[in-house]
Amino acid sequence: MPPTPSLTVRHRDGIHFERDGDPLPRVVADARSAVGEINVVSHAHADHTFRTAPETVVCSSETAAIAEARTGRGFEFVEEVPGIELVPAGHVVGSRAALIDHQEPDGSARRYCYTGDFSVRDRCHLEGFDPHAVDADVLVMETTYGLPDYRFPSQDDLQAEIRDWLRERDDRPLFLFGYSLGRAQKLQWLAREACPDREVLVSESVRDVNRAIAEATDGDLEFLGRPYDSLRGLRDEIVIVPTNQARADWLERAVEREGGLKAGFSGWAVDTSFRYRGNYDETFALTDHCDFDELVATVRAIDPDVVYTHHGFDEAFADVLETEFGYRARPLKRDQTTLEEFC
Numbered sequence: 001m002p003p004t005p006s007l008t009v010r011h012r013d014g015i016h017f018e019r020d021g022d023p024l025p026r027v028v029a030d031a032r033s034a035v036g037e038i039n040v041v042s043h044a045h046a047d048h049t050f051r052t053a054p055e056t057v058v059c060s061s062e063t064a065a066i067a068e069a070r071t072g073r074g075f076e077f078v079e080e081v082p083g084i085e086l087v088p089a090g091h092v093v094g095s096r097a098a099l100i101d102h103q104e105p106d107g108s109a110r111r112y113c114y115t116g117d118f119s120v121r122d123r124c125h126l127e128g129f130d131p132h133a134v135d136a137d138v139l140v141m142e143t144t145y146g147l148p149d150y151r152f153p154s155q156d157d158l159q160a161e162i163r164d165w166l167r168e169r170d171d172r173p174l175f176l177f178g179y180s181l182g183r184a185q186k187l188q189w190l191a192r193e194a195c196p197d198r199e200v201l202v203s204e205s206v207r208d209v210n211r212a213i214a215e216a217t218d219g220d221l222e223f224l225g226r227p228y229d230s231l232r233g234l235r236d237e238i239v240i241v242p243t244n245q246a247r248a249d250w251l252e253r254a255v256e257r258e259g260g261l262k263a264g265f266s267g268w269a270v271d272t273s274f275r276y277r278g279n280y281d282e283t284f285a286l287t288d289h290c291d292f293d294e295l296v297a298t299v300r301a302i303d304p305d306v307v308y309t310h311h312g313f314d315e316a317f318a319d320v321l322e323t324e325f326g327y328r329a330r331p332l333k334r335d336q337t338t339l340e341e342f343c
């Protein structure tokens with residue numbers, strides 16, 4: 001059996017990689033209050049960025065720009081430090097997984113891969129995470145959709161379904177719901193591809209993210225949705241709204257008044273309850289995370305000695321990895337140490 005790695009991995013505020021006896025964790029990833037020697041920010045979703053900026057931040061330039069646009073707070077960052085390499089995670093623009101090299105007491109080197117939120121699919125304007133390019137001894141992975149119930153159609157089929165749905169409803173406004181960073185850009189991309197002559201309207205929060213992406217990529221990636229002020233007198237516009245507004249009274253009134261239809265986009269669309277929760281007319285399993293099969297394929301491609309799972313169906317997925325695939329795998333429970341279970 002391979003040796004147990006000597007960095008302890010803990011789920012606290014973010015994921016900590018700790019050395020025994022050291023006052024500071026060597027690396028802290030995606031914490032709200034970052035306290036590591038090195039602090040990794042995998043992407044600019046609010047649950048992955050800190051409230052107060054720590055000293056050494058490692059993230060992509062896109063993530064730094066988007067986080068600043070969303071929070072109004074800039075911070076110093078670097079894209080690499082000795083012993084840590086960032087690789088594309090395929091979740092949202094700028095998202096990165098971190099490869100952390102650590103020298104063990106016996107002189108051997110071990111590599112830890114922290115995925116952050118990730119997707120292996122190439123989709124719309126984004127390339128997926130490539131697990132075949134990653135060589136790691138320890139894999140720390142998010143497992144949002146870690147149950148076999150969550151298997152999604154191929155990306156080509158999904159995008160074709162969405163395109164057809166948009167094109168076939170060209171006589172009324174369509175309201176599409178997705179997070180301001182991530183889904184909203186893919187929906188703008190799909191709307192432009194499917195219906196180049198229809199106007200795309202977006203909320204201000206989506207517009208702010210669009211601007212930050214355009215600046216961070218020197219204009220290579222531009223999304224041209226126009227911010228709406230009132231949603232009156234619509235004809236066939238495609239309106240992109242943050243998911244948290246799906247059941248808002250003002251929005252429901254606008255959809256009814258304008259004769260619109262609502263569509264929701266999420267991996268949770270596999271559950272029929274998703275449609276009712278958002279009061280959607282249609283739903284699509286368009287997601288920025290891996291489905292169950294893609295999570296399994298990721299582990300098999302990297303083939304680590306140890307797997308730690310967190311978020312979503314972390315326990316069930318670790319169990320599948322152990323019982324069906326023979327991996328040493330454990331869910332990272334918040335504020336518990338799991339390393340000794342391997343000793």
Ligand SMILES: [Zn+2]
Pocket residue numbers: 043045091117
């Ligand atoms: Zn995320």
